[in-house]
Amino acid sequence: MKLKVKFLKWQAGLPVAMLHYKTAEKLGVHLQGTISIKTMSRHPKEMHTIIDTIDEHYVKESEILVTSEIREGMKLSRGQYVDVNLSPTPETLNFIKEKMNGKILSREKIGAIVRDIVNNSLSEAETAFFIASMYKSGMTTKETIDMIESMLKYGDKFILKNKFVVDKHSIGGVAGNRTTPIIVSICAAGGLIFPKTSSRAITSAAGTADVIEAVAKVEFKKSELKKIIKKTGAFMVWGGSLGMVPADEKIIKVEKMLKIDPKSQLLASIMAKKFAVGSRYILIDIPYGKSVKVNYERALELKKEFEKLGRHFRKKIKCVLTDGSQPIGNGVGPVLELKDILGVLDPNKKSPVDLEKKSLYLAGEIFDLSGKTKKGEGVNLAEKILYSGSAFQKFKDIIAAQEGNLKALKKTAKFKKDIKAKQSLTISEIDNKKINSLARIAGCPVDKLSGLYIYSHVGEVVEKGKNIITIYAETPSRLSQAVKFYYSEKPITFK
Amino acid sequence: MKLKVKFLKWQAGLPVAMLHYKTAEKLGVHLQGTISIKTMSRHPKEMHTIIDTIDEHYVKESEILVTSEIREGMKLSRGQYVDVNLSPTPETLNFIKEKMNGKILSREKIGAIVRDIVNNSLSEAETAFFIASMYKSGMTTKETIDMIESMLKYGDKFILKNKFVVDKHSIGGVAGNRTTPIIVSICAAGGLIFPKTSSRAITSAAGTADVIEAVAKVEFKKSELKKIIKKTGAFMVWGGSLGMVPADEKIIKVEKMLKIDPKSQLLASIMAKKFAVGSRYILIDIPYGKSVKVNYERALELKKEFEKLGRHFRKKIKCVLTDGSQPIGNGVGPVLELKDILGVLDPNKKSPVDLEKKSLYLAGEIFDLSGKTKKGEGVNLAEKILYSGSAFQKFKDIIAAQEGNLKALKKTAKFKKDIKAKQSLTISEIDNKKINSLARIAGCPVDKLSGLYIYSHVGEVVEKGKNIITIYAETPSRLSQAVKFYYSEKPITFK
DSSP, X not given: OEEEEXXXXXXXXXXXXXXXXXXXXXXXXXXXXXXXXXXXXXXXXXXXXXXXXXXXXXXXXXXXXXXXHHHHHHTOOTTOEEEEEEOOOOTHHHHHHHHHTTOOOOHHHHHHHHHHHHTTOSOHHHHHHHHHHXXXXXXXXXXXXXXXXXXXXXXXXXXXXXXXXXXXXXXXXXXXXXXXXXXXXXXXXXXXXXXXXXXXXXXXXXXXXXXHHXXXXXXXXXXXXXXXXXXXXXXXXXXXXXXXXXXXXXXXXXXXXXXOOOHHHHHHHHHHHHHHTTOSEEEEEEEESTTSSXXXXXXXXXXXXXXXXXXXXXXXXXXXXXXXXSXXXXXXXXXXXXXXXXXXXXXXXXXXXXXXXXXXXXXXXXXXXXXXXXXXXXXXHHHHHHHTTHHHHHHHHHHHHXXXXXGGGGOOOSEEEEEEOSSOEEEEEEOHHHXXXXXXXXXXXXXXXXXXXXXXXXXXXXXXXXXXXXXXXXSHHHHHHHHHHHHHHOSEEEO | OEEEEEEOSOBOSSOEEEEEHHHHHHHTOOTTXXXXXXXXXXXXXXXXXXXXXXXXXXXXXXXXXXXXXXXXXXXXXXXXXXEEEEOOOOTHHHHXXXXXXXXXXXXXXXXXXXXXXXXTOSOHHHHHHHHHHHHHHOOOHHHHHHHHHHHXXXXXXXXXXXXXXXXXXXXXXXXXXXXHHHHHHHHHHTTOBEEEEEOOOSSSSOOHHHHHHTTSOOOOOHHHHHHHHHHHSEEEEEGGGGTSSHHHHHHHHHHHHHTOOOHHHHHHHHHHHHHHTTOSEEEEEEEESTTSSBOHHHHXXXXXXXXXXXXXXXXXXXXXXXXXXXXXXXEESHHHHHHHHXXXXXXTSOOOHHHHHHHHHHHHHHHHXXXXXXXXXXXXXXXXXXXXXXXXXXHHHHHHHTTOOSGGGGOOOSEXXXXXXXXXXXXXXXXXXXXXXXXXXXTTTTSTTOEEEEOOOTTOEEOTTSEEEEEEESSHHHHHHHHHHHHHHOSEEEO
């Protein structure tokens, strides 16, 4: 059925279309049913979407009203005609059910599921079932490889030909563990090529993309990224914006709801994103501990699986297991973490020592892995670059190339609450999961200035009347909910 | 924040609200975030909902636009003020994650999940994770009991004091197996009280509620139902309309997407609905076979679990295992099944023999179970009532009491396709699952006239040139998709 496209500034966070109820009737589509929208050009773009219905004051029978998400996803113009049809129930629902029942899926079935996630034939609830099925039944290495290849197939590549294209990834879960901007700056200053795409936070208070977004753009076209990397040797952007691995971005959005991350999807997600930018040398940081994603045994398992995938795809992958027993640095939240990063990068500022040490270690490992330095010498090169201020200069160059500036660092959130020690206390534990939840309740990662400042680490003493933690939020309701959560959940405990 | 309620004829199939983007900003709520809407009365009603944002042409900063689903759910009036606040991330997400990880949930945690599903704090994707977690980890009998009690707690009861309140349920999966209206009519004509609430189809082409809805109303207030039961001794309505077990209706809506039905939820769903109407004697029909929900072993398992729950809740529950190897009757789809039902009920019409036989057997079991007849004699009473025409009269009385009439039975769907045998063929198998999928693609259960007519059963011969099956649909696109599915999936196979 030919319909005329109409827009409002309607944002739903996902693709939705509104039809006049009579149009819906004619199409034979029921509420929450799915339609396909196809452009009328020679190489049509197609997208699937759920529908709402409304009366003629808003949409005529000959029209279709779409959310901003569809307008942008399909690059539609006002008044353009599109071909609208009923979508059949996706057969991939049967494949998801098979996986839920513990079957091993073929390459074709995995490919079809990934395709339907990308073109929106599967709803968020249906995608949730797929994630749960991977979580329940696991995936074989073969299935994980098929998943990686499918995600790359229904995506886009960005291949850099340089010999020294490197990458890093942290499994995450450690609050405040924002080593990436430091490592990228050191490595790029040392001559490596570092096309860093990051995701937004899944389980933590902020992802690297959320952090960088507080001071610079993180969404660029491929042509723009090529210019940035030519100029500075690196970029730090949101992987989703490139549309390189759209399946992954959609899956992550649903994973966020329950903060789960099935192992096979975690492996596939990381690998697909690295391969999409043509990285040859990849360092994976796997923090282990009781309040992060993995314990020591699971960390070793992951290491093995990453190395197996590295061999299959002929990439040099190294995994390092690091201490994830407590948050790193002092700030938790986009801008608060940036302040810590500047502390490390700027030779004239005081660093959070733990953040500096870990960043130097990981940067050193990357130098060694890439062959820039002999085994064991990378960390010396990293120190030299950091202490000379050239990493700081590189960071500022990258931020400038990404059309940013460091002004946001001067701002603070509108509301805050200091939590003070009523007596002298020694910290016995800081729970990463609870710290991340606390920061999210305060508004992270969307409210850039929100978050936490943790004054001391495990084993340190907080004197009577001194601050234990400060909570920052942009609205009173978020602040009060966060304070309530702090007292009920006790993310920081004392001896 | 106090906001003024605005309506359009906006239907989304689920509760959604639209806010001006500045209002959303002030509240601190992000896209797809959740807000709570509370009425300002002394006993406030509260509902949680996801939000979209739009500009001031549609919603002013001081307004909130809500879908029909919220308007009706909260009984709001135009221009009324409501209190709108940010919803905290529901802590029940953690409980769902625990279940996903195989933990046994406490009564309190199960209660909280059910509460959050009912008041809409959990989204459909989050509910999908809960269903998947039950599917993955199973539930103990204790958890199932807690689930039943929670569903009853966050719902409503309808207790009939009569001694002979009976009920029946079929596990389903057998296409065309529409025994309920026949059984209810026979039993009510025989003096039993039969307050039958049915759900809409989950995995099949039609549920009893979908079928009855083709000729009568299936949504009534409790006070109206009391009048109907006083007049006729029975009703056949959609359980969801009573709001008696709202948790169950919401869960079923999401289960439908993947057509899965975890065992614990299946048990809890059935039991909660029966207990909510005060049934004392409950017959459960468990069809087993290779293309229905359960095989013989699983059927025996279910029987045991139902009987265990019956003992716990002090109800007389009997389970019968029946043949589910192929569809029953000829019609599949709301109106097409009704035509079969009339064939059985009307002494002047030719019945589908299999449907008649099964209905008589089950009605007889209910007479025996309730003590109306001595063990083994129920089926004779059932036959007497059916053949005398008094069950048919009772059926017409119930339909009339539910403000219906049998006119719809004279209509047929706008489009149809006869599929004929190209040579003489003996049917070797009819796959229930594929038949149900085929009927759903044709438009079932929403398009009441759509569906299938299957001319012969397993072992019978279809002569050359005669019809094997007729597919009925209300739109050409649904018909062509169904025909395509028929040829690719071959729901009927031949020797």
